[in-house]
Amino acid sequence: MDIQQLKVFVTVAKYGSITRASDILCRSQPSVSAQIKGLETTLGIALFERTSRGMIVTQEGERLLDEAISLVDRHKQFMQEASRLKGSVSGVFMLGAGRHSGNGFVSAFLHLVSERFPELEIELKHLGSAQVIEGLRDNSLDMGFFTETESDTSDLTLVEVASFGIYLAAPPGIIRTSDPLDWQQLADQIWIVSSHDGCCGRWANALMEQHDICPKRVIKVDDEAVTRTLVASGAGIGLVHVNADDNLPPPKDIDLLHRVRKTARIMCGYLEARSDDPSIRAVDELVLDLLKSDASGATPSMLQLA
Known part of the structure; x- marks a missing residue:
């Protein structure tokens, strides 16, 4: 055996x-x-x-x-x-990443891990935020990046690594952004809606309930990044992620109609009960180092939210 x-x-x-x-x-x-x-x-x-x-x-x-x-x-x-004890971290490290969990940060993080711990083999799984949290709890993941949810995560050790805003967006020039929104008119548009386990999917359903509308036509997608591409191409309207920095100019490829959520946080975390795990402890220190370098402006281009 x-x-x-x-x-x-x-x-x-x-x-x-x-x-x-x-x-x-x-x-x-x-x-x-x-x-x-x-x-x-x-x-x-x-x-x-x-x-x-x-x-x-x-x-x-x-x-x-x-x-x-x-x-x-x-x-x-x-x-x-x-x-x-021999001065290195090795083995397989299972990392989960939500479908839109700050790709710029994750890329910088993976680059730093490969430099600091060349013997550590990272296996990256792209999952929904709820699946990342579940993976942390059942130990199929060692660490994960995910968009903050409304569920209880008190059993996880978490740190915010990035944030973004959520907006209802339309193709340029299709809907007058200077006028108050006519939600019944918006219901006549084609809506592009991501899956329920994504943050935009959940917020899209909440938005429809809030304004008592039921879009006549819906295109369902399983990747929130696809929504942005489809909206920009003129396929319909939908909820998209936008950089949370208000000092940045608005996007040119889409029109922002309505702010659904000012700030959605991207978290990095692991199961608190595993805080003494040597690999988790070492990798967590890298996350904190990367956040410090971001705060000091040392690596601004690498940490932009993708």
Whole structure:
């Protein structure tokens, strides 16, 4: 029995699927199945029941699962502490990033990590903000960047890394911006709305409820950056992210009709219970260093909100 078999056991138990586990572990499905079979042979017991609904942990497997999770976590901490003692941080670091979580900051951050910790392998996953938070809580992510939500995040250690405003925007010249908005007239326009797990998707639905409108035609997109492109091309109106700095000139490719939210914050965080994790501690220091350099104006071009 080795630690890799335990990692496979824990991952298959968590997701209930060899296919899903193979994606998470970046292994082939036959390899994952072989690891499970090998572990079961070594232990002399069945850990899973194979069903049409997936892999179900047996009663015996359930009794071993908590200990397996603990061993995997302790192995990771052991290797990270050993790396710290020899003056380096190594291993795999799972990083989640919301679909619009300050790409300029994330790029600068990744560049700095590669310079400071060349032995640390970063795996970046682009997810919705809610999925990033969920990943932090179930330990599938070590750290994440996401747009602040209304949900309780008191179990996370967070720092603000950027911010942006949310505006209802239209193609240039389509709607008179000097007149009070006629919301019923706006309902006749084509609306471009992002998915519900994105901040603009949530705020778009709230805006429609607030003004009691139901757009006749809606184009749904799964990426908030696509909304900006479609609005600028004349495809319709929609909620977009705009730099929160009021001193900057308004965008030229779109007309801003209505400010929905002055400031939406982009957060970087990790699970507070893992604050002693050597890799998280080291990477968190880089985030703080980057924020200090931004405040001093040392790297202004790198930290612009994308």
